[in-house]
Amino acid sequence: MTRRRQQSGRNQPDHRREGVVRIIGGRWRGRKLPVHDVEGLRPTTDRVKETVFNWLAPDLYQANCLDLFTGSGSLSFEALSRGVDSVTMLELDRQAAAQLEKNRQTLGADNARIHQTDSLAFLDKPGTPFDIIFIDPPFRKHLLQDVIARLENNGWLAPKAIIYIEAEKELGLPETPAHWHLFKEKTAGQVSYRLYERDAT
Template sequence: MTRRRQQTGRNMPNNRREGFVRIISGRWRGRKLPVHDVEGLRPTTDRVKETVFNWLAQDLFEANCLDLFTGSGSLSFEALSRGASHVTMLELDKKAAEQLEKNRTMIGADNAKVHNTDSLAFLKQPGTPFDIVFIDPPFRKKLLPEVFDLLEQNNWLAPNAVIYIEAEKELGELDTPAHWHMNKEKAAGQVCYRLFEREEA
């Protein structure tokens, strides 16, 4: 149980009222996708998601995306709906990963791949560069520094990759690589979300 809570992303509040995520725009606009009830799961809210995808509007079409700590798949399926060429989803919890696969099949997202795996273990392999990376790890587990290092060390980022990071506001300024430049930043409640653009080191 401890391992699962450490690695499952999108931590959902205890007063959760809905068992689904909604696709806001694009090919599958309005579709509601079931979410497996995993302890600690928190889908990115519609308000935050709409802001994020407005930020990504110029970068998303035909982009190859990596979603770490996928959780509910809220960001992955939104990206696919809006024209991403492919999304790779990483989720450690078996039931959550099975639900992601069911949702992928249900909407016919053939350009997505679900991996039931630990995101950090996956990143320790030699990588293939991605255009967009979504990073929304479970809060207060201090996972971000290792994620940043592994993305850079193992060739997971395209030269001008765009990186979205959602983290607890209390962390303050993030210690990202020097050649990651923050373009956007907003906060909602206790969450801070940021968009970085990478320049080739």
């Protein structure tokens, strides 16, 4: 997961370590980007990321992506490296968002937009449709169902949107609208990750 961190931004540690994420495919393959460490941050492993982007390969061209709870930006920068049209990143933690902006500038990714904001609050307002959505909320904060409802009800999803959900395995299958069809699913350790396709026809 690109994740991920506490959504609330409370009681963050005073001394934070710096880490890196690696882009594993596309035009920036092999590039390493610094990550500002925040409590609860769990960047998506290379193994999971490779699987996910193999799944997504047919859908990346000209896609507009929305990355909720962006954290390290691992999924966003990977998608940009592999040729999506644009990525919108939402990250609550101020320092993590600042690092995302530095990494965006380092790569020259002019088609990335970073919002330092609460993802649920952002989704509360009417939206514009996205083709691919990455959902990797902080574990055990019970945010997933609220995210799904806001995406569906507030116009954030293209008719055939692809939705990636990464969550703790113990949750099992999330409740999703009837026209969200699960077509890929795997588990790695304590994490389950899934792809859904929305069929609004």
